Amino acid sequence: MQENETKIPRALSYEDINRATFKTIELSEEWQKHLGVPQLGNSHWLIYGGSGQGKTSYALQVVKEICKSQKAHYNTLEEGTKLSFKKALERSNIKSANSKFTYQKENLTELTARLDRKHQSKVVVIDSVQYFFRRKSIEDYFKFCELFENTTFIWISGADGNRPKGAIADDIYYDADIVVKIDNYEAIIEKNRFEAYEPRVIWQEGFEERQAKLLRKG
Secondary structure (H helix, E strand, O other): OOOOOOOOOOOOOHHHHHHOOOOEOOOOHHHHHHHOOOEOOOEEEEEEEOOOOOHHHHHHHHHHHHOOOOOEEEEEOOOOOOHHHHHHHHHOOHHHHHHHEEEEOOOHHHHHHHHOOOOOOOEEEEEOHHHHOOOOOHHHHHHHHHHOOOOEEEEEEOEEOOEEOOHHHHHHHHHOOEEEEEEOOEEEEEEEOOOOOOOEEOOHHHHHHHHHHHHHHO
16 A cells, blocks of 8 residues: 555444444433433534524523533623623523533634633533624634534524524534524524424513514414
8 A cells, every 4th residue: 555545444333333422411301302412522503593582591591401510601702791691691590500601702713722721611602603703714613613523512693584694604504413493582493413392482471472463463
């Protein structure tokens, strides 16, 4: 074999994957009906929807549940340390997560440096795709993901009609294990490779008000 010839790895069989073990995110029975038992690491989720539909509130509810068993880091690029984000944290009672929850406002370079350090959270929320990859390309998304294959990334995206907004968010849509569309304070599972599809109401009062308005419109 020539020195520069590509070395081909052994083809794997069912027995290989049957022997493999996977870490998972522990969720309560109620949340398992909605999200299943997701893999921890090497996984991407996408939460998307229009402005004012409840994306941040839903993401924080998810994070609060995850923090019962795992650390989670929230990259709040859109809001940062503002009163609106403080109120969102209070509504979700994120205080109960104690030190398992952290947040910061960081660009691509800064978050890369953080996650490259030891003992970092293996669940990272990025709010939002559009802010994080501003003036970046799809290649930047794939390079970033390759650096942190042992991390579960929960991406939040705006919407353009009934689709995630922009080429990178659209790529994440197809790449993601879980896709959740947020509409009128309801979290609707559009795709879930962990085989759970029950929708979840984010804010009951707001959801009922929106439904009543839709009924009045006919």
